[in-house]
Amino acid sequence: MEIYANLILGDCKEKLKDLDSNSVDLIFTSPPYADRRKNTYGGIHPDEYVEWFSPIGKELLRVLKPSGTFILNIKEKAINGERHTYVIELILEMKKIGWLWTEEFVWHKKNCYPGKWPNRFRDAWERLLQFNKQRNFNMYQDKVKVPVGDWAENRLKNLSDKDKERVDSEVGSGFGKNISNWVGRKKVYPTNVLHLATECSNKNHSAAFPESLPEWFIKLFTKRGDLVMDPFMGSGTTIEVAQRMGRNSIGIEIMPEHYNMVREKIKEKEIVIF
Amino acid sequence: MEIYANLILGDCKEKLKDLDSNSVDLIFTSPPYADRRKNTYGGIHPDEYVEWFSPIGKELLRVLKPSGTFILNIKEKAINGERHTYVIELILEMKKIGWLWTEEFVWHKKNCYPGKWPNRFRDAWERLLQFNKQRNFNMYQDKVKVPVGDWAENRLKNLSDKDKERVDSEVGSGFGKNISNWVGRKKVYPTNVLHLATECSNKNHSAAFPESLPEWFIKLFTKRGDLVMDPFMGSGTTIEVAQRMGRNSIGIEIMPEHYNMVREKIKEKEIVIF
DNA sequence: GTTCCGCATGAATCGATAG
């Protein structure tokens, strides 16, 4: 099977109209954050943010498969000492459009920006809003299981041979391998709080999020050969990860510089065949 | 200086009216979460939650000092496969009433409720919404500084009680309960993400939140002799912690059983003089 | 007196069943 990455230059509000309905398995994106300075690229004024995003949200609803998922990475800024409400208003608007607000994951940014303000601490988390078209959607929970918490370290460390056997069969490892390889490897389902560090020293460009972020959601909501889309491609992290993971992808980007940069990166890669 | 704890039996919607305006330094509370069972105590229907809370929010605004802070611990339920929107609607309503929505802290519940469902993971976080009357409020940031490094790592397990006590009093109190590596380390300001486990196996009464939660905010937003209020006292955690920390407190509780239980606990304590 | 392990206990959620 051949994996493709379809890169589109232009405003996603327009370009989305060219895409087929019910064709995308996962939309993962981090749209331009609201900004008071309207002239900056991507600087949507906070008070106009919902109005700006709404038509895009409608198109995204159209192109997503009924079994698909839309993950929106976003966090409101503090303006004049207050958190702005455009994100929570956006949630309400999305529901009006017809989306289901299924879940809100928290991305805990373990190494957030330093800084100090008299009336607030550093902002160390972002929202990952999950929207769906219907209550039943594809979710491959087993693909993102994580090692169990303290239990393994504290309880499994000095086990008797009999206990080890028991754990061994519990975990289902078998193969007579050394149990130490399995110590601490018992897997459980994760929660809706993700602990990821931001990638601080990316060579040239700074991505809005680390690769492990889209990777986690791609594992969770798609399988190989599925289609992943990022309507605000930016530096192309989502697309790169999707391709590496054997998913088809569509990326839309309005800025030629970003678009060309991602084109170069993607071109360099071999076509994935499997 | 003598510290008092004023316990009031009744519905806070009524009893708040008896309190003086501009008298409270910190309101910390965890109101009953919305519930579908309308007849149960505390079972406010999600669709009526904002309407129910709004008049209380107005009274809280009245009694809070201009320099004071209101921390609201709350989390929306998942209903019919969706997150309900009453909490974010409440934020918008609070702003209409006149509150400033200053910040949203995340409480990462390390030991969240177990369970497995086809369409979601375990919910491991709650919101701590910070509201203020004005942009300038009292905030004693130095009181909650934390040591640099992996303070999330758990290394306290093997410490002696004496060590724990010593460190505990040095730093403040067992925030995160992993203070072994805090000793003598360089301290930095924390972020808006708090990592705490719920105290699950408290013998008789189960508190909704661990003591370290109100403790952190009491340290951050009040000084000794200030007044802390909890309009939904419940098992009285906020009041107990406030008294232990040398803050005056007011607790309002509608259920006689809870009220009497807290009265007994508070009565047993000596009056704090300092 | 330690350390180690068994066990109960949660601000949960869904789907099925019953009124």
Place this chain on the structure above:
DNA sequence: ACTATCGATTCATGCGGAA
């Protein structure tokens, strides 16, 4: 069709008894 109740599922934590 819509609402109330129940059982099944699942795991981090801390207490208490045992080794």
